[in-house]
Amino acid sequence: MAPQAWVVAENGEDLQQPREFLPLSKLEDVGVLYWHLDPKKSESEEELAKIRRDRGYSYMDLIEICPDKLENYEEKVKNFFCEHMHADEEIRYCLEGSGYFDVRDKDDKWIRIRIREGDMIILPAGIYHRFTLDSAKYTKLMRLFIGEPVWTALNRPQEDHPARQEYVKNVSAGTGFALAAH
Ligand SMILES: CSCCC(=O)C(=O)O
Numbered sequence: 481m482a483p484q485a486w487v488v489a490e491n492g493e494d495l496q497q498p499r500e501f502l503p504l505s506k507l508e509d510v511g512v513l514y515w516h517l518d519p520k521k522s523e524s525e526e527e528l529a530k531i532r533r534d535r536g537y538s539y540m541d542l543i544e545i546c547p548d549k550l551e552n553y554e555e556k557v558k559n560f561f562c563e564h565m566h567a568d569e570e571i572r573y574c575l576e577g578s579g580y581f582d583v584r585d586k587d588d589k590w591i592r593i594r595i596r597e598g599d600m601i602i603l604p605a606g607i608y609h610r611f612t613l614d615s616a617k618y619t620k621l622m623r624l625f626i627g628e629p630v631w632t633a634l635n636r637p638q639e640d641h642p643a644r645q646e647y648v649k650n651v652s653a654g655t656g657f658a659l660a661a662h
């Protein structure tokens with residue numbers, strides 16, 4: 481199963497009418513992993529536990545993004561939408577609501593990935609990305625991390641950063657990323 485993903489303009493607006501949805505392989509090409517779970521089903525808890533075990537995600541917390549629940553909402557959403565990368569993976573599991581993760585493709589275009597309840601997404605270390613809510617202005621996300629979390633957003637450009645260099649190498653080799661999204 482693939483999440484809806486399509487190309488958007490720099491400002492996040494649609495470029496195509498109607499939208500042409502991209503296959504999951506376009507996300508795999510840039511190292512993005514995706515799972516769909518069901519937060520309301522107990523089987524999903526086991527599936528989540530397995531992903532956490534397999535990938536070493538010892539840390540977990542929850543974040544609600546909406547105007548009246550997130551402290552410094554305006555500033556935070558502004559920063560989420562500013563193109564950045566991290567030295568580590570960014571792992572988010574959508575428990576409620578929805579939003580968009582935008583990631584840069586190989587040609588530096590923005591791919592918009594629609595995230596809804598049950599979607600889990602892993603952005604590799606070093607990928608340029610940004611996040612925005614949709615018009616419903618609400619999501620509750622689980623954040624996972626290996627060990628003590630580091631949320632530092634490194635704004636573009638970061639071409640000398642080791643995680644960026646490693647990422648660029650992996651993408652251009654066309655290998656090195658696990659293709660096992662399910
Ligand atoms: C908190 S959701 C995602 C926003 C983001 O890219 C980040 O937190 O680094």
Ligand SMILES: [Fe+2]
Binds near residue numbers: 565566570609633
């Ligand atoms: Fe991020």
